[in-house]
Amino acid sequence: MITPLPHLASMAPYALADLAAAEGKRLVSLSQNESFRPPSPMVAQAMRDASEAPHLYPDPDWSDLRHALADLHGLNAGQILCGNGSLDLIGCLARTYLSAGGAALAPEHAYPFFRIATETTGARFDTAEETDLCADIDALLAAVKSDTKIVFIANPGNPTGTRRSGADLRRLREALPATVLLVIDEAYGEFADHLHQPLFDMVNRGDTLVLRTFSKAYGLAGMRVGWGYVPGPVAAEMRKVMNPNNVALLGQVAALAALKDQDYMGATCQETAALRSRFVTRMRTAGIDVPESHTNFALLRFASAEAAQRMDHALRSEGVLLRGQGGAGLPECLRATVGVADDMDLAAELIETQVLEEMS
Numbered sequence: 001m002i003t004p005l006p007h008l009a010s011m012a013p014y015a016l017a018d019l020a021a022a023e024g025k026r027l028v029s030l031s032q033n034e035s036f037r038p039p040s041p042m043v044a045q046a047m048r049d050a051s052e053a054p055h056l057y058p059d060p061d062w063s064d065l066r067h068a069l070a071d072l073h074g075l076n077a078g079q080i081l082c083g084n085g086s087l088d089l090i091g092c093l094a095r096t097y098l099s100a101g102g103a104a105l106a107p108e109h110a111y112p113f114f115r116i117a118t119e120t121t122g123a124r125f126d127t128a129e130e131t132d133l134c135a136d137i138d139a140l141l142a143a144v145k146s147d148t149k150i151v152f153i154a155n156p157g158n159p160t161g162t163r164r165s166g167a168d169l170r171r172l173r174e175a176l177p178a179t180v181l182l183v184i185d186e187a188y189g190e191f192a193d194h195l196h197q198p199l200f201d202m203v204n205r206g207d208t209l210v211l212r213t214f215s216k217a218y219g220l221a222g223m224r225v226g227w228g229y230v231p232g233p234v235a236a237e238m239r240k241v242m243n244p245n246n247v248a249l250l251g252q253v254a255a256l257a258a259l260k261d262q263d264y265m266g267a268t269c270q271e272t273a274a275l276r277s278r279f280v281t282r283m284r285t286a287g288i289d290v291p292e293s294h295t296n297f298a299l300l301r302f303a304s305a306e307a308a309q310r311m312d313h314a315l316r317s318e319g320v321l322l323r324g325q326g327g328a329g330l331p332e333c334l335r336a337t338v339g340v341a342d343d344m345d346l347a348a349e350l351i352e353t354q355v356l357e358e359m360s
C-alpha cells in the first residue's frame with residue numbers, strides 16, 4: 001500500500017464543525033461564521049441568468065470580477081487574484097513560498113488553517129504570544145527567525161474577533177525583514193471598514209498582500225469565492241500552482257452581483273453588529289469574558305476547558321451548536337456566530353440558565 005509523505009502522515013486534519021443536532025431538536029447552527037441572512041437579491045437573479053451555461057468553463061482570469069473589485073476599492077486589477085475561497089489563496093501562498101527548512105509565523109490563536117497550509121509543505125509553523133487575545137506586534141517581531149518566510153495575521157482575527165489598528169500593522173511591516181512576506185487576512189474586513197483604515201496600499205511595497213472573501217459580509221459562504229490584492233511578482237508565482245479554473249461560473253456570477261449591491265452588504269454589517277452587541281451584553285452580564293469583536297461572531301471565554309465543555313453539552317442537548325476552540329489553543333472558549341435574533345436569544349437564554357445552574 002502506498003504511504004503518504006512522512007510530514008503529512010503526522011499532521012492532524014482540519015477540524016470540521018460537528019453539525020449533528022440532538023434528536024428531536026431544531027438545529028440552530030451558530031458554529032460556522034456564516035451570514036445571518038442570505039446575500040443580496042441581485043445574486044439569485046444573476047445566478048438564474050447564468051444557469052444555462054454550465055457546460056462552459058468559467059473565466060480562468062475572473063475578468064469581470066477582478067475589474068469590479070478594482071473599481072470599488074481603487075486597485076490595480078492586474079494585481080487581483082481570485083480563489084475558491086480565501087483558503088485556496090492561502091494554500092497557494094504556502095505551496096509557492098514554503099518548504100522543509102523554512103517556517104511561517106502567526107499569533108498563537110491564529111486561524112488554524114494557517115498551520116495546516118504551512119505544515120502541508122513540510123515547513124515549520126511558529127507562533128507568537130498574544131496579549132488579551134489580540135495579536136502582539138512586538139511578540140511577533142521577536143519570534144521572527146532566520147528561516148521565517150511568511151508572517152500570517154488575520155485582522156480581525158478568527159477565532160478571537162479582535163483586531164490591530166492599521167498603524168500597528170504598518171509598524172509590523174516596517175520592522176519585518178524585507179525577505180519576509182506579510183499576509184494580512186481580512187476575511188472579516190468589511191465588518192471593520194467603517195473604521196477607515198484600509199491597508200491595500202501596503203501591497204505596493206512588494207512584500208505584503210491582503211486577502212478578503214465573499215463568504216462573510218456578502219453572505220456567499222456556499223459559493224466559495226475569495227480574492228487577494230497581491231504584488232505583481234508574487235501573483236505571477238502563485239499562478240503557477242493555482243488551479244486555472246478555481247472559481248466556478250456561478251461563484252463568479254454571484255460574487256459580481258453581490259459586489260454591485262454595496263448598500264445591502266453594508267446593512268448586513270450594521271445589523272450583524274447590532275445583534276452581536278446585544279448578545280455580548282447579555283453574556284458579559286452573565287459573567288462570561290467576551291473580548292471586543294469586529295466580526296460576525298463573539299468568543300465566549302469560560303473559567304476552564306471543563307466549563308466550556310459542559311456549556312457546549314448543555315447547548316447541544318437543545319440543538320444549539322457553537323464552535324469549540326481547542327484547535328486554536330483556546331479549549332476554555334466557545335465561538336458563537338451571529339445568527340438571527342430569535343436564535344441568538346435562544347442561545348443567550350440557555351447559556352444564562354447554565355451559568356445560574358453552575359453557580360447554585
